[in-house]
Amino acid sequence: MSVLVSDLLVIGGGPAGLSAAMTFSRLKRTCILYDSGLYRNQGVKHSHTIAGFENESPSDFRFKMRQDLTKYYSNTFTFKLGKIIELKKLDNGLFEALDDEKNKINAKKVVLATGLKDHMPDIKGVQEQWGKRIIHCIFCHGTETANAPFGFLLTKNNSQMNPKLVESMLKLWRSLDHTDKYILTNGMDVETEQGRKDAGLEEKYDLVKKLGYNIISTPIESMAENSSETALEIKFTDGKSIEIPAMLLFPEKFTATEDSLPILTEGLLGDKLSPFGTISPPNTDLGVSGFPPRMGDDPRTNVKGLFWAGNSGSFVANVTVSLAQGQTAAVFAGDQLGEEDMLKL
Numbered sequence: 001m002s003v004l005v006s007d008l009l010v011i012g013g014g015p016a017g018l019s020a021a022m023t024f025s026r027l028k029r030t031c032i033l034y035d036s037g038l039y040r041n042q043g044v045k046h047s048h049t050i051a052g053f054e055n056e057s058p059s060d061f062r063f064k065m066r067q068d069l070t071k072y073y074s075n076t077f078t079f080k081l082g083k084i085i086e087l088k089k090l091d092n093g094l095f096e097a098l099d100d101e102k103n104k105i106n107a108k109k110v111v112l113a114t115g116l117k118d119h120m121p122d123i124k125g126v127q128e129q130w131g132k133r134i135i136h137c138i139f140c141h142g143t144e145t146a147n148a149p150f151g152f153l154l155t156k157n158n159s160q161m162n163p164k165l166v167e168s169m170l171k172l173w174r175s176l177d178h179t180d181k182y183i184l185t186n187g188m189d190v191e192t193e194q195g196r197k198d199a200g201l202e203e204k205y206d207l208v209k210k211l212g213y214n215i216i217s218t219p220i221e222s223m224a225e226n227s228s229e230t231a232l233e234i235k236f237t238d239g240k241s242i243e244i245p246a247m248l249l250f251p252e253k254f255t256a257t258e259d260s261l262p263i264l265t266e267g268l269l270g271d272k273l274s275p276f277g278t279i280s281p282p283n284t285d286l287g288v289s290g291f292p293p294r295m296g297d298d299p300r301t302n303v304k305g306l307f308w309a310g311n312s313g314s315f316v317a318n319v320t321v322s323l324a325q326g327q328t329a330a331v332f333a334g335d336q337l338g339e340e341d342m343l344k345l
């Protein structure tokens, strides 16, 4: 067992954590970053809307950021592939962490850039296709689906979010000129008022029918990529099936990840995580429920010296926003350290 000492400990090596480490390293202060490597966009081959990296692989993007950190800041920056399993604030104001090899880390400040977990509907094949033929965001992966058949999956467990998905379908997705448009309700019977309500179609039912969407209410049995690897084959319980190149769904739930849950405790944060699994803001009436989501202008938590960045505090943050949030967290951490040092002069 060894004891590592650092000005800043960053937990998480996705875009948010790497950006925090990069910005903090500019101060020539010491920074250790731990990354357990379970990224939210794990299965994704191409990312979009990242300036200078359009259509590149997210793992290449992280690799380049790590490479830059070691190339330019190795005097003060240390990268650790591993997991932080315990984190607490001591009475002397320092943070004490323990990694999965039982090494101790003492840090003056900590940035939590631990990401988020998306929970899929319990339909065979959905999890495997997440980030491949099943997507959640037009800006991330929608454009590539244009001028071809496309589906929108609404599920009962998502009845609160379904009206938002329907709204987004009508406001944003129509400009992609999908040839055949399917709305799949997985058993919610849109012939009934309750079914339309659960599916988020209550007010828009007549409109979507007029616009030519094919609504299929039959429960889904399974889905998988077809044998020619050109489309998603969706099988229904009545024996029928359709093939569409891609489909949209909103995750049914967000939570902290397996690796972050043990450290994002009420004992550490002084507050519960929001219903979206995100770190709650400090003493403010804005966003305590997790909605509206935070965009990163305030990276503080309830605990002095403990900051958040990326999806750990904002479930809507994409890569660009996570980079900005990481930078803001590092600036706040550096500023706090500088102020504490100044008071000792």
Ligand SMILES: Cc1cc2nc3c(=O)[nH]c(=O)nc-3n(C[C@H](O)[C@H](O)[C@H](O)COP(=O)(O)OP(=O)(O)OC[C@H]3O[C@@H](n4cnc5c(N)ncnc54)[C@H](O)[C@@H]3O)c2cc1C
Pocket: 011, 012, 013, 014, 015, 016, 017, 034, 035, 036, 037, 038, 039, 040, 041, 044, 046, 047, 048, 049, 050, 082, 083, 084, 085, 113, 114, 115, 116, 118, 130, 131, 132, 135, 136, 139, 140, 141, 257, 259, 260, 263, 309, 310, 311, 312, 317, 318, 319, 320, 322
């Ligand atoms: C299917 C899909 C496609 C997407 N496509 C795009 C796109 O095209 N463009 C775009 O801008 N955004 C896209 N996004 C969003 C993007 O993935 C997120 O915005 C981004 O990953 C958030 O970065 P992050 O650093 O907060 O979290 P992550 O990238 O998830 O990184 C968090 C890291 O923290 C680590 N960690 C957690 N707990 C611990 C611990 N205790 N110890 C050590 N490490 C820990 C995790 O293992 C992980 O490596 C997509 C998301 C999904 C789900």
